[in-house]
Amino acid sequence: MSRDFDVILWGATGFTGRLVAEYLNETYGVGKDVRWAIAGRNVNKLEALRTELTARNPDAAGLDIIRGDSHDAQSLHQMAARASVICTTVGPYAKYGSKLVAACVAEGTDYCDLTGETPWIQDMIEQHHEGAKEKGCRIVHCCGFDSIPSDMGTHFLQREAKREHGAPLDTIGFYLGKSKGGVSGGTVASMLNIASNIKDPKIRKALMDPYALNPKGERSGPDGRDQMGVQWDEDAQVWTGPFVMASINTRIVRRSNALTDYAYGRDFRYKEVTSRPKGARNYAISQQLAVGQNIFLALAAVGPVRKLMQATILPDPGEGPDEHARVHGYFNIRFVGQGKDRSGNPVKMEARVSGDRDPGYGSTSKMLAESALCLALDKDKLPEQAGVLTPASAMGDALLDRLPTAGLSFSLG
Ligand SMILES: NC(=O)c1ccc[n+]([C@@H]2O[C@H](COP(=O)([O-])OP(=O)(O)OC[C@H]3O[C@@H](n4cnc5c(N)ncnc54)[C@H](OP(=O)(O)O)[C@@H]3O)[C@@H](O)[C@H]2O)c1
Structure with a gap:
């Protein structure tokens, strides 16, 4: 299915979201290998962020901005329909995240986040695991230092x-x-x-x-x-x-x-x-x-x-x-x-x-970005899984291959 973007980063104006945007901008550029966009509830703040990113990389002037508010389900569905993957740093997730998960499942869009909120994840599993399986999409929580x-x-x-x-x-x-x-x-x-x-x-x-x-x-x-x-x-x-x-x-x-x-x-x-x-x-x-x-x-x-x-x-x-x-x-x-x-x-x-x-931040933002890219760009290498998943069950070795780029090392001994 062809979508406008590989990844939309929702919550790009927050503390961690901004770090994810900086990492994508500096590591992958804009409009080159990865088609990505920034999203949030406040378009003025997003424009200010784009100006900051442009100071580091002139190509960022071409970064698309998308409005999405957690209280406006329609805006979330429209956003989810435009991307292969929604990568979200809008939290607390138990407060602001549920409608986005529902929108991603409805639109068949893959999803990754930074939540560590066990009770909320349990709710998402109960509400959406079967629906996400039917749609063939991957909802992946906990793509930061936890877990x-x-x-x-x-x-x-x-x-x-x-x-x-x-x-x-x-x-x-x-x-x-x-x-x-x-x-x-x-x-x-x-x-x-x-x-x-x-x-x-x-x-x-x-x-x-x-x-x-x-x-x-x-x-x-x-x-x-x-x-x-x-x-x-x-x-x-x-x-x-x-x-x-x-x-x-x-x-x-x-x-x-x-x-x-x-x-x-x-x-x-x-x-x-x-x-x-x-x-x-x-x-x-x-x-x-x-x-x-x-x-x-x-x-x-x-x-x-x-x-x-x-x-x-x-x-x-x-x-x-x-x-x-x-x-x-x-x-x-x-x-x-x-x-x-x-x-x-x-x-x-x-x-x-x-x-x-x-x-929590320098490493987490890179882990989340690589998870989003793995879901969007490595589809043929991913395990045959759909539903509300975990990083290892959703991405397995494909993510392991990407994490050294994010500064993580895995070794025996
Ligand atoms: N797992 C980990 O290792 C890890 C590490 C770091 C962070 N986290 C989690 O990541 C989340 C974000 O942390 P943070 O420090 O980056 O938080 P933050 O700086 O407060 O950023 C929150 C973001 O959510 C946005 N937002 C708030 N209400 C919204 C709404 N109604 N609709 C749309 N967007 C809304 C904010 O937009 P505005 O800019 O417009 O206010 C901001 O972009 C937290 O849940 C945190 O626990 C997890």
Whole structure:
């Protein structure tokens, strides 16, 4: 089907959307290899962004601008009908994203986003998985730091395990090592939006259930709740603590397994933790970080405290880490897997995934852009999948091939 654009970037005027636009402009140009356009609710802001992009690359003067407002379903349908892929950074997604997903499914348009909002993704699966399958389109959530390193790192290690040992690994642990980054107002707004609805039993259940994003009837398995405290880990020989994004990333990895007919095995176990090397000082730091995270989450659930934090210490929508922080940021993740080879002998494998910018913005914007391009331009390399998908189930090796361009590296050992 011929469409006007390969990719329309909706939310281009936001903090992260602007970074995606800059990346596309500087890496792929305008009107050359990729036909892309910028979209949002405010045409004046979009014109100002186009002027800024043109200062870096004169071709950006030819960038098309499309108006789309989350409260105007017709504008979203018109936008979705013009592109192969809608790439959206308009969040909180639970507030502004549902009508766009419906429009993309109705128009048979592929879609990718940056949400990490588990209850909303569960809603989208329930409302649209079957419809998207019928239309043959791919709705792909979580194409940023949550959950590409987790999902694609696991896909990578399992692929290598199958090549080397003829079978996938039975367990994989994700250990976040040295990393540096910050948060934006949009991310804070998304976290606080979930916290403000925490009393809703359906939302609580979606947040607590380790298999919340598996297909209905398949929401059980060997994994339990995410780690809350500090523990010594024998497999990785490190101190481990809770990782705030485990509550979305682990659900995405488990959904990838379910959607690929349990390519990692029905009994596959997966966990995510932060890690520090052995030593009393590192144990103490891990304890402090775990307590700090748990206090923050507990306070964010209390309405008046949440509002006070929002008004005083947390960034507003449109704000986020500055260029210096993004460029000097980075992340390092170690994956440790255990399983058995063809003869039933125990095997242990490790992989490393790292990124060359701060995880949440510098790296995330590049991961999202490459996901959109993968959906739009690599169609003949994509797995035969349609529905509400995950990065690994929707794009598999084709995305793995693109991520080095986004500054990510995947290696064994
Ligand atoms: N998964 C990850 O790793 C990751 C990383 C970064 C961000 N995120 C998520 O990405 C989202 C965006 O974050 P951000 O910091 O970029 O947020 P932001 O700066 O607040 O940007 C939000 C964007 O949404 C637009 N918008 C708001 N209401 C709209 C409406 N009614 N119709 C159309 N557009 C509307 C805004 O338009 P205006 O410019 O006109 O106000 C802006 O372009 C958040 O949900 C955040 O959690 C996820």
